[in-house]
Amino acid sequence: MTNAGSAKTILVVDDHPQLLDLxxxxxxxxxxxxxxxxxxxxxxxxxxxxxxxxxxxxxxxMPGVDxxxxxxxxxxxxETARTPLVILSAxxxxxxxxxxxxAGADVYLLKPVEPPDLVAAIDRAIALSEEERHQRLKKLxxxxxxxxx
Numbered sequence: 001m002t003n004a005g006s007a008k009t010i011l012v013v014d015d016h017p018q019l020l021d022l023x024x025x026x027x028x029x030x031x032x033x034x035x036x037x038x039x040x041x042x043x044x045x046x047x048x049x050x051x052x053x054x055x056x057x058x059x060x061x062m063p064g065v066d067x068x069x070x071x072x073x074x075x076x077x078x079e080t081a082r083t084p085l086v087i088l089s090a091x092x093x094x095x096x097x098x099x100x101x102x103a104g105a106d107v108y109l110l111k112p113v114e115p116p117d118l119v120a121a122i123d124r125a126i127a128l129s130e131e132e133r134h135q136r137l138k139k140l141x142x143x144x145x146x147x148x149x
Contacts, residue, residue, distance in 0.1 A: 007034045010122060011051060013044030013070060014059040014088070019111075023057065023088075026115035031122060041065025045073055048080070055122050060089040060100065068103045075104035082133070084125035088113060101140055106133060 010033045014020045017039065024035045036051050038044035041058075042065045048056060056074065060067035067087055074080045087100040090111040100108045106125040109118065128136075 007032055008054040008122075008126065009034045009036065009051060010055050010057060011036045011038065011044065011047055011053040012057045013038045013041060013047075013062070013067070014057075015040050015062040016059075023115075023118070027119065027122070030115050031119040033122075041067065041070040044070050048074065048083075052080075053083070055084040055086065055126050057086045057088050057118070057122065058105070060087060060091050060096065068099060071100070071103040071105050082130055084122070084128060086118075086121050086125050088118065098140070102137070104137065106136075 008031075010027055010031070012020060012023050012027070012035060014023070020037050020039065024037055027033045027035045036047055036053065038047040040062045044056070044058065045065065058067040058070055065073075067089065071085055071087070074083055074085060085105045086107045086109060087105040088109045088111060089096065089100070092110050097108045106128055107121045109121050
């Protein structure tokens with residue numbers, strides 16, 4: 001992770017090159033982040049290990065390793081489990097959003113998203129404490145009624 005006071009590092013993982021470039025430029029401009037990219041989930045995991053970003057923005061539908069698998073891989077390793085994760089996906093059904101949050105994402109945003117909203121979501125995810133992240137996941141898992149899917 002980066003040192004306090006320096007620009008936060010963000011890894012954006014998406015298989016659409018034009019969107020990846022647009023998100024990268026928007027985050028650098030509006031969020032003043034240092035942004036790295038990956039074109040699929042497997043490359044995203046490799047880049048994650050290489051960079052150790054402060055937050056990861058992840059698409060869901062990607063070939064090979066999908067976004068949910070990438071979220072679970074990051075959350076499943078005690079050394080990386082505290083990393084803030086934001087899903088940015090066109091998958092808008094409640095079951096998709098719940099699936100992303102249950103996999104361990106801190107925020108689930110729908111495409112298209114306005115760049116300031118993405119910056120705000122990243123900042124919210126980064127601000128979450130480990131305890132807040134744990135409590136949110138516990139609350140989701142303990143819902144009285146299962147989702148109707």
